[in-house]
Amino acid sequence: MCLAIPARIVELEGDKAVVDAMGNRWKAKTTLLPQAKLGDLVLIHAGFAISLVDEEEAKETWRLIAEINEFQNTPNKISG
Amino acid sequence: MLDRIQKAQNLCGAACKQLGRQINIMEVCGTHTVSIFRNGIRSTLPKELKLLSGPGCPVCVTDQGYIDIVLQLADRDDCLIATYGDMIRVPGKNSSLERKQAKTNIKVILSSEDALQLAKDNPEKTVVFVAVGFETTAPATAVVVKEAAEQAVDNFCILSGHKLVVPAMRALLSAKNDKIDAFLCPGHVSVIIGYGAFAEIVEDFGRPCVVAGFEPLQIMEGLGEICRQLAAGKAELKSIYDAVVTEKGNTAAQEIIAECFEAADGYWRGLGKIEKSTLKLKDKYSRFDALTRFNMSETPSEEKTGCRCGEVLCGLIEPPECGLFGQNCTPQEPIGPCMVSSEGACAAWFKYGGISISG
Numbered sequence: 001m002c003l004a005i006p007a008r009i010v011e012l013e014g015d016k017a018v019v020d021a022m023g024n025r026w027k028a029k030t031t032l033l034p035q036a037k038l039g040d041l042v043l044i045h046a047g048f049a050i051s052l053v054d055e056e057e058a059k060e061t062w063r064l065i066a067e068i069n070e071f072q073n074t075p076n077k078i079s080g
Numbered sequence: 081m082l083d084r085i086q087k088a089q090n091l092c093g094a095a096c097k098q099l100g101r102q103i104n105i106m107e108v109c110g111t112h113t114v115s116i117f118r119n120g121i122r123s124t125l126p127k128e129l130k131l132l133s134g135p136g137c138p139v140c141v142t143d144q145g146y147i148d149i150v151l152q153l154a155d156r157d158d159c160l161i162a163t164y165g166d167m168i169r170v171p172g173k174n175s176s177l178e179r180k181q182a183k184t185n186i187k188v189i190l191s192s193e194d195a196l197q198l199a200k201d202n203p204e205k206t207v208v209f210v211a212v213g214f215e216t217t218a219p220a221t222a223v224v225v226k227e228a229a230e231q232a233v234d235n236f237c238i239l240s241g242h243k244l245v246v247p248a249m250r251a252l253l254s255a256k257n258d259k260i261d262a263f264l265c266p267g268h269v270s271v272i273i274g275y276g277a278f279a280e281i282v283e284d285f286g287r288p289c290v291v292a293g294f295e296p297l298q299i300m301e302g303l304g305e306i307c308r309q310l311a312a313g314k315a316e317l318k319s320i321y322d323a324v325v326t327e328k329g330n331t332a333a334q335e336i337i338a339e340c341f342e343a344a345d346g347y348w349r350g351l352g353k354i355e356k357s358t359l360k361l362k363d364k365y366s367r368f369d370a371l372t373r374f375n376m377s378e379t380p381s382e383e384k385t386g387c388r389c390g391e392v393l394c395g396l397i398e399p400p401e402c403g404l405f406g407q408n409c410t411p412q413e414p415i416g417p418c419m420v421s422s423e424g425a426c427a428a429w430f431k432y433g434g435i436s437i438s439g
Contacts, residue, residue, distance in 0.1 A: 003111045003268065003294070004271070026190070027191075027193070028191070029193060029223070031336075032220075032330060032332050032333045032336070033330070043268070043271065043324055045217065045220070045268060046164070046190070046191050046192060046213070046216075046217050046220040047190060047193050047194070047220060048191070048192075048219065048220045048223065050216070050219070050268070050271050050272060050333060051271045051324045052324075053323060053324055056323075057293075057324065061293075061295075064115070064294055064295055067118060068111075068114060068115065068118055
């Protein structure tokens, strides 16, 4: 829940944005990051951009999220 | 990169040797817990270095009394409950939102804006937004409360379960908990509050505080930096998560939190009452507070017999030491929230505990 996802702003009107990451597009707001511009990579948490982020950090985080998702979707096994 | 990991490991080893005793580092953030397990970090650390899972899972620390209020409101035909997904399995005294989902008035949402839109789309119902999370999530709630006021969306209200990380850390240390030597501080909370927020932990309690991101290299280097300090007998504030964390944090987010909320005493599961540790809507927004609107108050509930989530959250025991772990309490049939949430220490241990053998 505390994890924020990097995404690129692909549409922006006022503080209403559409962001793109990991094969998805979704609505987000830039109310908390007024300096954000179209094309910027930002961290999105619960539908809001909270920070700018650079390309390298974004890629690394996407990789990590994919791993964590895969990790958490592995079937439960009784610990030995 | 391997040499950086090696360097971090060497620092950890050197600290253990220097201090000649067990070192306990609390990782506050639930996502750190999962990342540490996923990357098998525990097994690469010296056996004298213990990582304790702290109260950094907002779902886990939500008191049962809060859940019971949500469940009571869910029973009302005039209410729609809007909640983030990870709350729906948390057990109250008798039930959970998931079990009530046969009723159609519970909606899982991804953003606070979705909750506000739900209210606009359903003017004949009152939408109750289950607003849970730390400082990372609180600004999102504040924005929609402000919007609801500006746009006169009067059928919208929130049940604030927002919690503050630093007061919880203080409470853990003030309880004369000598186990914690240092903190690995949460990454995305720090984006909002700034790493400077942890300065008071360093100054008042003399514990190193290092903010790190979630990648394994970040975690290892964060632990390495903590150990470097411990070996030198120092306690310093540091952030190695330069990509997104600054000393001051996101001031726009802090301002909107301050406009809508004030710090209040609140109940944390497992930790009891902590002063000024939760966020309550200010008087000017009190009509958007579900407790005010429905004339209810939150009372803490007794823990289920045998559930030791509280001790797990404080880092006093590890999940397998709880008698219910893996027996009566499993991810399929959770008793305490530490097993319910995907970021809970117990859920993580259950899935991967077999791998966490040290050495």
